[in-house]
Amino acid sequence: MDCYDLILAGGGAAGLSAAAFAAGQGKRVLVLEALPKPGGNGAFAEEVFALNTKVQENNGVRCDVDGWFRLAMEHSHWKNNARLTRNLLEKSGENMDWLCAHGLQVAGLKPESVPGLGAATHYTEGMHTGREIMKVLRTYCENEPNITILTGTRVTGLVQEEDGRVTGVTAEQAGESRFFAGSAVVLASGGCGGNRDLIRRIIPGVDDTVFAHLRGIRMQGDGILMAERAGAEILSDGCFENAGPTFSGDLTVMGLVTKRYAVWLNRQGRRFANEAVGDNFVYGCNAVYAQPGHFCYVLLDQAMVEEAMRGPVDFLAGPEAVKSGMAGMRKALEREMEQGRVFFSRDLAEIAAWMGIAPETLEREIEEYNGGCAAGRDVFLKPESLLRPLQAGEYVCIRCGVDYILTHGGIRVDECMRVLRADGSVIPGLYAAGVDISGLDAAGYQVTMGGHSFGLSLTGGRWAAECALKDR
Numbered sequence: 056m057d058c059y060d061l062i063l064a065g066g067g068a069a070g071l072s073a074a075a076f077a078a079g080q081g082k083r084v085l086v087l088e089a090l091p092k093p094g095g096n097g098a099f100a101e102e103v104f105a106l107n108t109k110v111q112e113n114n115g116v117r118c119d120v121d122g123w124f125r126l127a128m129e130h131s132h133w134k135n136n137a138r139l140t141r142n143l144l145e146k147s148g149e150n151m152d153w154l155c156a157h158g159l160q161v162a163g164l165k166p167e168s169v170p171g172l173g174a175a176t177h178y179t180e181g182m183h184t185g186r187e188i189m190k191v192l193r194t195y196c197e198n199e200p201n202i203t204i205l206t207g208t209r210v211t212g213l214v215q216e217e218d219g220r221v222t223g224v225t226a227e228q229a230g231e232s233r234f235f236a237g238s239a240v241v242l243a244s245g246g247c248g249g250n251r252d253l254i255r256r257i258i259p260g261v262d263d264t265v266f267a268h269l270r271g272i273r274m275q276g277d278g279i280l281m282a283e284r285a286g287a288e289i290l291s292d293g294c295f296e297n298a299g300p301t302f303s304g305d306l307t308v309m310g311l312v313t314k315r316y317a318v319w320l321n322r323q324g325r326r327f328a329n330e331a332v333g334d335n336f337v338y339g340c341n342a343v344y345a346q347p348g349h350f351c352y353v354l355l356d357q358a359m360v361e362e363a364m365r366g367p368v369d370f371l372a373g374p375e376a377v378k379s380g381m382a383g384m385r386k387a388l389e390r391e392m393e394q395g396r397v398f399f400s401r402d403l404a405e406i407a408a409w410m411g412i413a414p415e416t417l418e419r420e421i422e423e424y425n426g427g428c429a430a431g432r433d434v435f436l437k438p439e440s441l442l443r444p445l446q447a448g449e450y451v452c453i454r455c456g457v458d459y460i461l462t463h464g465g466i467r468v469d470e471c472m473r474v475l476r477a478d479g480s481v482i483p484g485l486y487a488a489g490v491d492i493s494g495l496d497a498a499g500y501q502v503t504m505g506g507h508s509f510g511l512s513l514t515g516g517r518w519a520a521e522c523a524l525k526d527r
């Protein structure tokens with residue numbers, strides 16, 4: 056029986072990145088991927104976070120690693136694993152440089168999200184960053200003689216010796232059980248976005264039933280469950296990579312939902328947020344989730360709809376809305392009105408009735424909002440440029456909720472990606488990376504570090520491989 060130097064359970068962002076690193080060191084690597092094609096959710100990412108890359112150097116950008124570290128830790132209220140966070144931030148540049156040296160063309164850097172910390176979010180042409188990065192990794196891995204990739208092969212368990220050392224995996228391929236031996240295994244199965252029971256364990260307290268799954272692949276949490284069966288500690292500090300307010304019907308309608316001059320109302324007909332926070336999709340989501348029933352209405356008047364129709368679809372509205380554009384909006388709204396998810400009328404009382412509130416409540420709220428617009432001051436500090444009074448004409452009211460694309464968290468690892476038991480001891484030979492691990496977004500998803508989910512998954516995979524090879 057062949058014994059590989061490294062086995063990757065999952066051929067997505069973290070898995071392929073780990074495989075490429077190990078093969079580059081002359082090691083024999085096996086990538087086991089459940090789906091017919093490697094790439095995972097990595098292929099969907101629009102941007103990638105990295106510090107002090109050659110791209111940044113060429114653009115005169117110097118990143119403040121300490122500043123980014125402080126931000127990550129403070130955002131997590133110091134619940135993150137500080138050493139792990141530090142390691143991955145410091146190594147993120149090396150990972151991007153490797154990708155660029157292997158053909159990745161970076162089109163640009165997004166403007167600095169925190170003044171002084173350095174522009175850290177890279178993107179490729181058309182924002183198909185994940186697709187391009189996964190293509191570079193796939194091409195490298197498929198052409199590297201030291202790497203074997205078996206697709207359609209789902210890892211089902213870890214093989215351990217008496218002392219707990221992991222020495223291989225079991226897998227299922229075309230209905231047959233197989234065994235593969237390896238000196239080390241990296242779990243990189245992409246979280247548990249498709250496993251409700253596991254979501255409730257790693258993100259306790261969240262009413263997952265109100266979150267729609269927007270797009271991407273819903274992973275089953277295989278890596279987390281295998282780690283647990285092998286004795287690992289599974290933490291309950293996970294989070295959704297979440298967004299809101301979002302519309303779950305015809306996604307064309309998102310072209311209106313992302314207009315921040317619109318007004319958000321809860322089920323009681325009350326405003327509850329500065330609508331501009333929606334540009335930080337996690338803040339927007341949290342504000343909506345905090346409302347009774349966890350939903351809201353997005354209300355626009357005729358002038359707002361007309362302005363939206365003249366302008367471009369915001370990137371945040373998602374690829375479907377960007378693709379359909381504004382031209383099909385009227386038809387989409389009509390279809391959605393039939394479905395009961397949208398209501399439009401010139402009569403505010405009808406809008407109020409559809410929302411299930413008294414007409415006076417809605418009138419009072421609009422009066423208060425319009426008063427704020429006239430005074431140039433909003434109680435929730437909405438920027439003046441977005442303060443537009445709601446005026447008579449046709450109103451469009453859209454019922455919106457919250458959604459997620461994947462989960463973060465689960466397996467406790469140390470700063471070298473080694474999987475730990477609850478007593479802090481290491482399970483020899485077992486590593487984890489990507490969104491299967493805890494310790495990086497322990498107090499909710501950190502949007503200010505745009506692209507860190509993807510960037511630190513790639514970096515974590517690479518670092519897991521490096522540590523696994525060193526530990527042998």
Ligand SMILES: Cc1cc2nc3c(=O)[nH]c(=O)nc-3n(C[C@H](O)[C@H](O)[C@H](O)COP(=O)(O)OP(=O)(O)OC[C@H]3O[C@@H](n4cnc5c(N)ncnc54)[C@H](O)[C@@H]3O)c2cc1C
Pocket residue numbers: 064065066067068069070087088089090093094095096097098099100101102103104185208209210211243244245246270271272274275277278460461488489490491505506507508509510512513
């Ligand atoms: C629509 C969308 C947009 C996104 N946009 C961004 C963005 O702009 N910026 C950002 O930072 N992040 C973004 N992300 C998140 C990013 O894609 C993830 O952070 C990243 O892919 C996680 O890497 P991973 O290796 O943990 O998981 P994945 O890349 O999903 O890889 C996991 C792999 O494991 C495989 N697998 C699962 N179970 C098994 C098993 N039992 N055996 C074998 N294989 C298995 C899966 O099929 C998959 O190929 C986005 C995600 C989605 C869905």
